[in-house]
Amino acid sequence: MAEQHGKALVPQIRFAGFTDPWEQRKLGDELEFLRNNTLSRAELSESEGTAFDIHYGDVLIKYGSVLNLEKAKVPRIMDSAIADRQTCDRLQDGDVIIADTAEDSAVGKCTELCNSKGKMVFSGLHTMPLRPMGEYASGYLGHYLNSSAFHSQLLPLMQGIKVISISRSAMADTTMTVPSVDEQRQIGAFFDRLDSLITLHQRKYDKLCVLKKSMLDKMFPKGGSLYPEIRFAGFTDPWEQRKLGELSNEFKSGEFICADNVSVSGPYPVYGGNGLRGYTTTFNHEGLYTLIGRQGALCGNVNIADGKSYFTEHAVAVKANHLNDTTFLYYLFGTLDLGQYSGQSAQPGLAVSNLVEVEAMVPDKAEQKKISRVFKTVDSLITLHQRKLELLRNIKKSMLDKMFV
Incomplete structure (x- = not known):
């Protein structure tokens, strides 16, 4: 089948010399599902062992569309006896591993194996190992199965609320373009x-x-x-040891700004407790300032702003006096773990009156x-x-x- 909805299956961008439409095929007719086992992390090592284990969490987070086993740090099975006891299928170059369970729509993320150098590779927990039954070029399946062209059809097939999964039968019924x-x-x-x-x-x-x-x-x-x-x-x-308040001629919180007045673009940046928040049409500070986030999860984080800017009440603006350098204060504050001086409450907060009393070497x-x-x-x-x-x-x-x- 080479057409979809009456249109030839042709990508927007392709290499010169290729004009034939792509073919549409059923995944279950192209890839066979292999057997996999669950291995305990206690049985694995970062450096020892001759058999690799592919864990679904690593597929989701660490590994790309193609997993080069010669270069990547992949957990290994420490004991060869454990490896020999496994009833799962040994994997090889060209096989693909798909994460079938996760806590979000990343279900279906895939990695293709290459450069296994004859070492045994196992698929682990919450994964689907598959092997092409026909000829596929290295790298194609890994990137295609992660593309939106394929992955978008998986979304309606996913099941679950907090933990989401997709079944082998549902995956086998999907279509591929080749x-x-x-x-x-x-x-x-x-x-x-x-x-x-x-x-x-x-x-x-x-x-x-x-x-x-x-x-x-x-x-x-x-x-x-x-x-x-x-x-x-x-x-x-x-x-010399100095209080932070002694290093500056301005050390105070910014001013409230309505969320409706902050947008994704504008002439002046808006800085809040966690850094750049957006842009607005007015400013309340001009020049070089070091900023300390005084509220929120990143309470105590440090930023720097130069020019005309708007600082909200969740950011403490600091400008050095004539004996000190404002940029230096930015790097100095970053070494002080200022978040430790926040109040012990559900919503951490830093008081300017406490910050100015913090001592540092300068x-x-x-x-x-x-x-x-x-x-x-x-x-x-x-x-x-x-x-x-x-x-x-x-x-x-x-x-x-x-x-x-």
Whole structure:
């Protein structure tokens, strides 16, 4: 069957040279369901053992559309005797594992196996292991079964309220659209390259976040010391203990704004207790400020704002006095775990009167500025890779929508 509702099955975007319509097939005729067992997490290890176990929670959260067993950290069965006793089917490259139970509509998320290198692979709890009965190019099934073109038909088949599931029989009755193996190969290779770029920038982003955390730990004194572990050449004076209120000439909460006056776009950003809240048509602060969230789940979190902005009553606006640097205060506050000073109630809150009394170690303004410049550079790099990640993920989402039928 090559048409749907009278229209040829052709994706919006496809590679040059491919013009034939895709074929529609029943999933149960294309993939056979394999047997799987439930293994206890106590029987698994992160590094030992020759047999891998695929857990549904990892399919939902950690693994992508294609699981490269040569590179990914996948739990292993520690005891070979346990592996030998399993009555489930051993999996192989090209097999797909679908999560059949979850607490949301992520039910049906799939991962395709590759690079198992002959090591035994098992499917675990709340999963459906399937094997193609015909020829499929590497990477095609993993990405196609996760695309909205396929996944949208699963939504009406899901059962349950809090815990949602889909049955094997319902999955077997779904339909697939399939191009030629040559076109599948091009699609699989394209998404493989895209996934590699996403992984590359994710690693760079993660490394920079770890670097920043380490630098914050070493460039600010701890344990009552008057000196940080790492500091710039030419600075030898001990840091001094000061109350936060002594470091600033403005330290107060913002003002209430009606939710109707906050929108997704506008000339001036609105900052609340958890950071950027939206935009509005007026402002109540101008210049560089460090912000402390004073209410909510993220009570004590720290942000920075520059220019004309509106700060709500859930954000404490802090501007340094002439002896200190506002950007430095942003990084300093981030090391202080300010949330610990919130009131013990169902709705945590920070009082300005308590915050101004909190004590911290600070250097002179010249050293503060040096420290600020270093962390601003690191933050710029983190933001750069974060934006590249968001762009690549958006490109992938768009391609998943447009390259499948």
